[in-house]
Amino acid sequence: MHPTEQAILTAVQQAENILVITHVGPDGDALGSITAMGVALRQLGKKATLLCDDGLPERFNYLPMARQVQPPNEKRLTSYDLLIAVDCGDETRMGQSFATLPTAVPTIINIDHHVTNTYFGDIQLVVPEAVSATEILYDLFRAMGVTITTDLAMCLLTGVVTDTLGFRTVGVTAKTLRIASELVDAGADLPLITTRGLSSHPYSTAQLWQLGLNNMRLEDGLIWTKINNTQREAIGYNNTSTGGLVNFLGNVNQAAISAVLLEMDDGTVRVGFRCNPPYSVSELALNLGGGGHPLAAGCSLDGPLDKAEALVVAMGKETIRQQQSGFSED
Numbered sequence: 520m521h522p523t524e525q526a527i528l529t530a531v532q533q534a535e536n537i538l539v540i541t542h543v544g545p546d547g548d549a550l551g552s553i554t555a556m557g558v559a560l561r562q563l564g565k566k567a568t569l570l571c572d573d574g575l576p577e578r579f580n581y582l583p584m585a586r587q588v589q590p591p592n593e594k595r596l597t598s599y600d601l602l603i604a605v606d607c608g609d610e611t612r613m614g615q616s617f618a619t620l621p622t623a624v625p626t627i628i629n630i631d632h633h634v635t636n637t638y639f640g641d642i643q644l645v646v647p648e649a650v651s652a653t654e655i656l657y658d659l660f661r662a663m664g665v666t667i668t669t670d671l672a673m674c675l676l677t678g679v680v681t682d683t684l685g686f687r688t689v690g691v692t693a694k695t696l697r698i699a700s701e702l703v704d705a706g707a708d709l710p711l712i713t714t715r716g717l718s719s720h721p722y723s724t725a726q727l728w729q730l731g732l733n734n735m736r737l738e739d740g741l742i743w744t745k746i747n748n749t750q751r752e753a754i755g756y757n758n759t760s761t762g763g764l765v766n767f768l769g770n771v772n773q774a775a776i777s778a779v780l781l782e783m784d785d786g787t788v789r790v791g792f793r794c795n796p797p798y799s800v801s802e803l804a805l806n807l808g809g810g811g812h813p814l815a816a817g818c819s820l821d822g823p824l825d826k827a828e829a830l831v832v833a834m835g836k837e838t839i840r841q842q843q844s845g846f847s848e849d
């Protein structure tokens with residue numbers, strides 16, 4: 520066993536009450552990871568509390584332990600022996616679930632695959648090459664002797680399928696496919712996961728696309744759009760993600776980088792970035808106080824929306840210029 524895996528196993532064995540937190544505005548990998556960890560800890564005879572600021576969207580309610588994934592509430596204990604953060608590039612991604620903890624947790628384990636991970640915590644299992652946090656968890660669980668049950672396979676495959684957009688992203692390797700096939704062998708329902716994790720969406724998401732596509736602009740390789748708070752509230756869209764719109768825009772042939780700005784009710788602006796190789800958006804997001812992966816990243820900016828837009832457009836175009844001059848030197 521790798522020393523980091525051994526350290527995680529020891530920390531888990533020594534802990535009684537374990538807190539697991541995933542990132543705000545959770546995606547399929549965040550939710551697959553937190554529920555997978557919950558199922559694994561339960562199998563190991565541990566008590567686990569699963570926290571996520573924004574709860575679990577209904578389309579992921581097929582996940583085992585889905586109902587246990589909650590925003591911080593009275594069910595939370597006053598102290599925990601161990602905190603495991605999954606799919607979080609930095610501590611702020613854990614949101615209020617972490618920020619409002621009444622007492623500090625003595626040991627923090629950071630399990631993640633974001634290239635911008637800050638290596639927070641006491642034990643770090645950060646694997647940027649992994650296509651999803653659940654891909655890391657698969658290897659970890661195997662090393663820890665956790666049995667990959669059908670329940671666990673459903674959680675793990677959900678992360679792999681959603682973060683790779685159905686095995687379509689550049690990081691997908693033969694190993695990813697081998698893990699996926701192991702998970703299907705263990706009983707995971709791939710068509711269900713693909714439908715619920717990637718294809719299905721509420722009408723409000725279609726309305727968000729309608730608004731976003733109406734406002735879309737393309738200049739100097741940057742394609743972007745914005746949705747203000749009034750528009751967002753009018754359609755009842757209460758998610759911090761862009762509902763796939765930023766991916767759609769990122770695949771416009773004439774665009775190098777795409778950005779979608781979403782104004783939230785507290786006045787902050789959530790920004791999603793996408794691009795295709797050889798471009799990268801992780802540095803751009805990091806420079807704006809966020810983080811992510813080379814081809815998919817994001818940040819949260821202070822309002823007002825027009826000011827945030829001006830910043831994103833200026834820095835987005837500058838990123839494209841700089842990266843293009845880098846390509847021509849090679």
Ligand SMILES: [Mn+2]
Nearest residue numbers: 548606652682
């Ligand atoms: Mn992820």
